[in-house]
Amino acid sequence: MTSAAARRGISFALLLPLLLAAQPVATDSYLPALPAITRDLGPASASLTVFVLAFGFGQLPCGPLSDRFGRRPVLLVGLASYALAALGCALSxxxxxxxxxxxxxxFSMAAILVCARAAVRDLYPAHEGPHVMARGxxxxxxxxxxxxxxGAWTVQSAGWRWVLGGMAAYAFLLWLLCWRGFDETRADSAGPSAPKGSLREVFASASFRAWASLAAATYGGIFCFLLLSPMVYISYLGFSPAWYGWIPAGGSLVYIFSTTLCRRLLRRVGAVRAVQMGSLLSLAGPLVQALGCWLLPRTAWPLLLGHAIYCIGHGIHQPCGQAGAVGDLPHLAGRAVSxxxxxxxAVAFVVGQVAAGFVDPELSHGAWPMVVPMALAGAALVLIAYVWLPRLPLSHPRKESP
Structure with a gap:
């Protein structure tokens, strides 16, 4: 990188975690509010499903737009829309x-995350991408x-509307930070220009297909937890919303540890070996949960232990998968990221909808609708890590910008 790019990189290194965190702010803080929203307005599960759909489809136009017009304008528009949308939710x-x-x-969150992830590829060479993503x-x-x-504390003390108001405040403050501290990172950004290459080139990349599949599989498993864990822990096991809030929080604590572990593994054994080790954890966690569902139904600790083990693997897969998918495509970073x-x-939506179809009002299937998809995701990760990734051809990346 040039010295100017390096200065941007230092500033961006501080912004990246806050930009990526727009996702848990919009989802994890929202989960404890779902039962209260349901009591006040009616069944609210569709709001989470539609959010995920909009986030998924929104990335498709945001990637090419950020390639054409630059990361900065798309990011700032996304942050402003995110704040306004959260405020609208609070007033619903x-x-x-x-x-x-x-x-x-x-849709707004799609713009934020696409620009953040593409900027990583703009500022850092491919071999540094997983390390940077792991830090973020x-x-x-x-x-x-x-x-x-x-979210849980706010729901119990002030009501669910204040949770969404907090999201709006977070996005507005982040918009101010980016307005002052986020410089354009896309090369040749003096004006709109179509990047060389095409979508066909993105899907022709064997590296993109393999690493993107890894990221999709691990997220599909964690999304089933996000979607169904309120039902399992609050409705089925009888946890209060406040106590439930500690469960995804504990998963995040494990995730912090695992992303730190990922950086050490990348230095010592490389990306492929790291995700192979992570895939075994991703399968072992749901198997512990399944054993608990079979032998100790209505007991929380096997579910909690298995979730923690899965989260360790997830924290290894996500940095490697997200950075690896774009590593060979610096000139099409926005499209590859999107x-x-x-x-x-898409994987999360399909798997989540199928799993939710096994949830009935009597909760007769217990925690199985959450556990089985996570086990399938773990099995897919093992296959990707041990069968697909080792067969990738040696990459010959394009020359990095000086």
């Missing part, structure tokens, strides 16, 4: 308005640790 008088505003928030995701984990606790992110959300 019914489920249709809540769902519409959450859809806008999901460690910061995300800190926010993810606090978000459900703050399609990788879309794949994550």
């Amino acid at each position: 008088s019914g489920i249709p308005m809540l769902v519409a505003c959450r859809a806008l928030q999901g 995701l460690t910061g995300l984990g800190v926010v993810g640790l606090l978000a459900p606790l703050m 399609w990788s992110g879309f794949a994550m959300m």
